[in-house]
Amino acid sequence: MGYDFQTLKAVESGVPVTTLAAYFQKDPQALMAHPDVKGWSDLKTRTLFIASGSETSFWPWLKTMYGYTDAQKRPYAFSVAPFLVDKNSAVQGYVTSEPYAIEQGGVKPAILLLADAGYPPYATTLVAMQATLDKKGDALARFVKASAEGWISYFKDPAAGNALIKKDNPKMTDDQIAYGIAKMKEYGLVTGGDAGTLGVGAMTDARWKQTYDVMVATHLLDARTDYRKAYTLKYVGALPRP
Numbered sequence: 001m002g003y004d005f006q007t008l009k010a011v012e013s014g015v016p017v018t019t020l021a022a023y024f025q026k027d028p029q030a031l032m033a034h035p036d037v038k039g040w041s042d043l044k045t046r047t048l049f050i051a052s053g054s055e056t057s058f059w060p061w062l063k064t065m066y067g068y069t070d071a072q073k074r075p076y077a078f079s080v081a082p083f084l085v086d087k088n089s090a091v092q093g094y095v096t097s098e099p100y101a102i103e104q105g106g107v108k109p110a111i112l113l114l115a116d117a118g119y120p121p122y123a124t125t126l127v128a129m130q131a132t133l134d135k136k137g138d139a140l141a142r143f144v145k146a147s148a149e150g151w152i153s154y155f156k157d158p159a160a161g162n163a164l165i166k167k168d169n170p171k172m173t174d175d176q177i178a179y180g181i182a183k184m185k186e187y188g189l190v191t192g193g194d195a196g197t198l199g200v201g202a203m204t205d206a207r208w209k210q211t212y213d214v215m216v217a218t219h220l221l222d223a224r225t226d227y228r229k230a231y232t233l234k235y236v237g238a239l240p241r242p
Contacts, residue, residue: 016130021201022122025193026115060218199239
């Protein structure tokens, strides 16, 4: 599982990988700010806690879109504690998790979802090597469909899935899981966008082109890269709809 921008970078490097489906129609990445923040422009004067990995994903886009600067950026160590202390800051995080931790710290954060501001990449993509596609294409087609059915079933009744989550991660609480599910539904991460009409896991040529254009414009991808090699729509033609 991964992101479409990662697959595009792999294709640029000559790695024979292909994306088969995208189970998150929106990237769950967001910036969480203190409650006085009303919009993206308010963050131009704030300290931004951003992880180093963002340099190859959303940070160049944010700088281009909103005029943020590297001087604002501070390392994000995957703890919201520095954000809670600094009232003049914002922090990156998944909309399904970090806001919950922030609320536990006594702050109701303003949430700015990158996807709702036009950041186009898919997330939680299913990616396979070309050799695997050649040998196990039928099995992968069944896996794509079964995964879509699993998401639909989970949203209807998450009890069985939640039990497995807590078995693998005993520190996960029912409240945390419920929060994540609620946010996935609220923001349409899985069932929004094209998934509503084309099925869970859907992808389109137009959406891939948008991600390619953003990556080229922010100097993250060579314009000569054939983005069409990064995905196939063969497996998403008849997916179950939510």
